[in-house]
Amino acid sequence: MSKLEDLKKCLKEVTDLGYARALAEWDAQVNMARGGAEDRGDVVGTLVGLMVQKFTSPETAKALEGAEKEIAGLDSDNNDVRIVKITRREYDKYAKLPDGWMAKFARLTSVAQNAWEVAKEKSDYAHFKPYLKQIVEMRREYASFFAPYDHVYDPLLNIYEPGMKTAEVQAIFAALKPEQVAIVSEIASHPQVDNSFLLKDYEGQKQWDFGVDVITHFGYDWKRGRQDKAVHPFTISVGLDDVRITTKIEKNWPSASIFGTIHECGHALFEQGISPDFRHTILASEISMSVHESQSRLWENLVGRSLPFWKFFYPKLQALFPENLENVSLDKFYKGINLVEPSLIRIEADEATYNLHIMLRQELEIALMEGSLEVDNLPEAWNAKVKEYLGLTPPNDAQGVLQDVHWSNGYFGYFPTYAMGNLLSAMWWEKIHQDIPDLDSQIEQGKFNDLLSWLRKNIHQYGGKYEVQELSRKVVGSGIDPKPYVRYLRDKFSKVYGF
Amino acid sequence: MSKLEDLKKCLKEVTDLGYARALAEWDAQVNMARGGAEDRGDVVGTLVGLMVQKFTSPETAKALEGAEKEIAGLDSDNNDVRIVKITRREYDKYAKLPDGWMAKFARLTSVAQNAWEVAKEKSDYAHFKPYLKQIVEMRREYASFFAPYDHVYDPLLNIYEPGMKTAEVQAIFAALKPEQVAIVSEIASHPQVDNSFLLKDYEGQKQWDFGVDVITHFGYDWKRGRQDKAVHPFTISVGLDDVRITTKIEKNWPSASIFGTIHECGHALFEQGISPDFRHTILASEISMSVHESQSRLWENLVGRSLPFWKFFYPKLQALFPENLENVSLDKFYKGINLVEPSLIRIEADEATYNLHIMLRQELEIALMEGSLEVDNLPEAWNAKVKEYLGLTPPNDAQGVLQDVHWSNGYFGYFPTYAMGNLLSAMWWEKIHQDIPDLDSQIEQGKFNDLLSWLRKNIHQYGGKYEVQELSRKVVGSGIDPKPYVRYLRDKFSKVYGF
Numbered sequence: 001m002s003k004l005e006d007l008k009k010c011l012k013e014v015t016d017l018g019y020a021r022a023l024a025e026w027d028a029q030v031n032m033a034r035g036g037a038e039d040r041g042d043v044v045g046t047l048v049g050l051m052v053q054k055f056t057s058p059e060t061a062k063a064l065e066g067a068e069k070e071i072a073g074l075d076s077d078n079n080d081v082r083i084v085k086i087t088r089r090e091y092d093k094y095a096k097l098p099d100g101w102m103a104k105f106a107r108l109t110s111v112a113q114n115a116w117e118v119a120k121e122k123s124d125y126a127h128f129k130p131y132l133k134q135i136v137e138m139r140r141e142y143a144s145f146f147a148p149y150d151h152v153y154d155p156l157l158n159i160y161e162p163g164m165k166t167a168e169v170q171a172i173f174a175a176l177k178p179e180q181v182a183i184v185s186e187i188a189s190h191p192q193v194d195n196s197f198l199l200k201d202y203e204g205q206k207q208w209d210f211g212v213d214v215i216t217h218f219g220y221d222w223k224r225g226r227q228d229k230a231v232h233p234f235t236i237s238v239g240l241d242d243v244r245i246t247t248k249i250e251k252n253w254p255s256a257s258i259f260g261t262i263h264e265c266g267h268a269l270f271e272q273g274i275s276p277d278f279r280h281t282i283l284a285s286e287i288s289m290s291v292h293e294s295q296s297r298l299w300e301n302l303v304g305r306s307l308p309f310w311k312f313f314y315p316k317l318q319a320l321f322p323e324n325l326e327n328v329s330l331d332k333f334y335k336g337i338n339l340v341e342p343s344l345i346r347i348e349a350d351e352a353t354y355n356l357h358i359m360l361r362q363e364l365e366i367a368l369m370e371g372s373l374e375v376d377n378l379p380e381a382w383n384a385k386v387k388e389y390l391g392l393t394p395p396n397d398a399q400g401v402l403q404d405v406h407w408s409n410g411y412f413g414y415f416p417t418y419a420m421g422n423l424l425s426a427m428w429w430e431k432i433h434q435d436i437p438d439l440d441s442q443i444e445q446g447k448f449n450d451l452l453s454w455l456r457k458n459i460h461q462y463g464g465k466y467e468v469q470e471l472s473r474k475v476v477g478s479g480i481d482p483k484p485y486v487r488y489l490r491d492k493f494s495k496v497y498g499f
Numbered sequence: 500m501s502k503l504e505d506l507k508k509c510l511k512e513v514t515d516l517g518y519a520r521a522l523a524e525w526d527a528q529v530n531m532a533r534g535g536a537e538d539r540g541d542v543v544g545t546l547v548g549l550m551v552q553k554f555t556s557p558e559t560a561k562a563l564e565g566a567e568k569e570i571a572g573l574d575s576d577n578n579d580v581r582i583v584k585i586t587r588r589e590y591d592k593y594a595k596l597p598d599g600w601m602a603k604f605a606r607l608t609s610v611a612q613n614a615w616e617v618a619k620e621k622s623d624y625a626h627f628k629p630y631l632k633q634i635v636e637m638r639r640e641y642a643s644f645f646a647p648y649d650h651v652y653d654p655l656l657n658i659y660e661p662g663m664k665t666a667e668v669q670a671i672f673a674a675l676k677p678e679q680v681a682i683v684s685e686i687a688s689h690p691q692v693d694n695s696f697l698l699k700d701y702e703g704q705k706q707w708d709f710g711v712d713v714i715t716h717f718g719y720d721w722k723r724g725r726q727d728k729a730v731h732p733f734t735i736s737v738g739l740d741d742v743r744i745t746t747k748i749e750k751n752w753p754s755a756s757i758f759g760t761i762h763e764c765g766h767a768l769f770e771q772g773i774s775p776d777f778r779h780t781i782l783a784s785e786i787s788m789s790v791h792e793s794q795s796r797l798w799e800n801l802v803g804r805s806l807p808f809w810k811f812f813y814p815k816l817q818a819l820f821p822e823n824l825e826n827v828s829l830d831k832f833y834k835g836i837n838l839v840e841p842s843l844i845r846i847e848a849d850e851a852t853y854n855l856h857i858m859l860r861q862e863l864e865i866a867l868m869e870g871s872l873e874v875d876n877l878p879e880a881w882n883a884k885v886k887e888y889l890g891l892t893p894p895n896d897a898q899g900v901l902q903d904v905h906w907s908n909g910y911f912g913y914f915p916t917y918a919m920g921n922l923l924s925a926m927w928w929e930k931i932h933q934d935i936p937d938l939d940s941q942i943e944q945g946k947f948n949d950l951l952s953w954l955r956k957n958i959h960q961y962g963g964k965y966e967v968q969e970l971s972r973k974v975v976g977s978g979i980d981p982k983p984y985v986r987y988l989r990d991k992f993s994k995v996y997g998f
Contacts, residue, residue, distance in 0.1 A: 016546070020546055033722050034722055039738030046519075223532050239535045
């Protein structure tokens, strides 16, 4: 299969450039002094430009066409078949973009990311606005390259969720929303639980150490990655064997680092579990973000906010912070970390309200893309949606429209994958409990091997081999379905709040 | 000048790839977990391959030829003229290499660097040997592409020192060696000074803080760089405005971090001082390494090991480490840090013996390149040379042949630039004192502005615009001359040792 080999050689070069770019972006957020931003934007722009150039070159096109002939008749589940098919999918996507478009966009978002950081620090939307305007304009332009489409948001959604339609997501959200709202209001009608013990001084280094202990138990491989601090935590692979996570320590809110670290570790376990057979291929990188988020949310919530988990880890946490937790019982602690209350910051939101944060963002993104909302009016629109969905008013833009890194990165279309990830995580969870009946008692003993092995076998190893609905059907027999998540929320919070 | 603009556009792309590669190498030494080494080697190989591909492309060749016509008749000192001439020099160099050679070499050294780290840790030459064999083989092959040459070592030397011949360096070293040996033996015939106070526990964090204080006084711009720890300290620019240094803290030997930090800062001040007009051009990167080392050695030794410097900084150091230094007078401290004694580790060597470390390395490199020495026999040859030059026998390879990072990086031809840098630093120093008569008293007050401004004006701003001998003639009226350095050593050590 000589054309297939040619194709793989081209994909290797693209992969290497992708890792170089990932490193440049990791470094910009973790290490770089502000002075480096301009040069870094150029570097990222050049790397992305070359990636696109290589990926859409006549040599790739020829190898791809040849490889398509070579794989004809092979089983559709064959890895090589998938490599060729997904390369075709992505090739056709990039082929629609004018020369230099991706490089220009990468340069813009690299600089915009820095501007967003400054703007967030000062809670100064005006500082970020000119960059966001350009980003929105370029994202609308991006969508236009894919016309005709069913919905202007489809091409953006498909960057992160290949094969899905906006209408499909909207239908899922429409089914989910009333259930989610009903649960939140049922909770609100019951006495609030106490989490005042979380609002005390927790030494940063001990928070860090606890997080490290937890994810080491989970199976995060420190020989193939590292953890650093970042303003907005993220996970990034700068190699198949170098999967890095970041976390954020807040002195008076240990939940940020505990659940943030676990969340990113969930992503990292996925990346560390991709089959080495997929090294340098498109199957190691083009992964459904909903599936990815299903992993981060599964570890963060279904494991990390569960009673079995804390049966094992709470004594350790108590020993680190006796001054705050000595007199807090496990039951009280468990309820406290699961307190439900509409709040301003998505990444700190509880499980019952989290998806509401997502829905409001998706509506704003769609409005920006449709042109029914202008960037100038975004803070007001944001605040109105927060009022509508959560009944709150952000006191400033840092806690409002500037809170997320996504838009400065150009990630329009990404948010819905968090909610779909939540739904998938509950679907996997029901199946995992069927397959590992004593999972809870394993977790109570700090054992995560069987769980990790299950995830490796059923999800991680495949990387981007399957689109989300296909994987979902393969693992649990149906496409994305809100019901298991709703069942999970009802079951959990009826116990926490006693209804 | 449309061809010149085309040429600059090509150089910008090459520069961006160079920064991406620099970041990949910085990260490999500062951050990366060992598991990442294999992928990182691929990334570096791909980046270097693309750099060479872009730099030697038909487009560059055409733009270069066109630009050569466009600049005809312009003043030879004009920046554009220099950009074109130096591009031609480098283009002709790369054009001699077969396709893929540089990428293959970069991949090899990226992996070899990691193997060297492991080998050094375990003092296990055998672990590093297979990589070094390949590196030496490829470096000999590299030289062969430049045949006929006056000396097989010339093409390697010219990587770091364009325009110089091995014979020229050997002549300088031949003039220097007897003088240097005479000074060392004169010192040896006098009573040894005491530096026992340096062989105590010095808390790492305080060493770090002191180094930061010193280089902040020098004018290191923290908005355009950062400092980290590394096994083998180095300076690297990952952008014109992002110049990073690394240092090493040894608990029982504060000289390592103090003088190491100052040395790297000297390199960084050079890089931070390059004219912004040279952004994205070859003048910002293709710099004489002797001139570069003249900056690191000037700050490390002529400033950092001088009495005026310590008149200002010693009280600060005493205040940080009263338990070790309270009863050590300034005079005793100054003499102690200037103790001369043949020793095993180059980067810890005193000024009087340092060049001997260089000369022995150059002789070994030449022998390896000539083929009169095999990699198999290198540890024995190393130890024999150390015995000959320094009268010592390394107790193990970690303190012998494995001590330097250079060979794992493929840097054959680099070492002589350290010694030439020493010679240049003393030449500059005599001229600086003529131009700034009260420099010593400025330094005694912790003021380095005038010194830095002089260096910026006479050296830093030019980057790689001038080859070393041309710059030397421009600044002090003559080419590289060992006499000022010998005068400096005599003057200094006659006072320290009283002869």
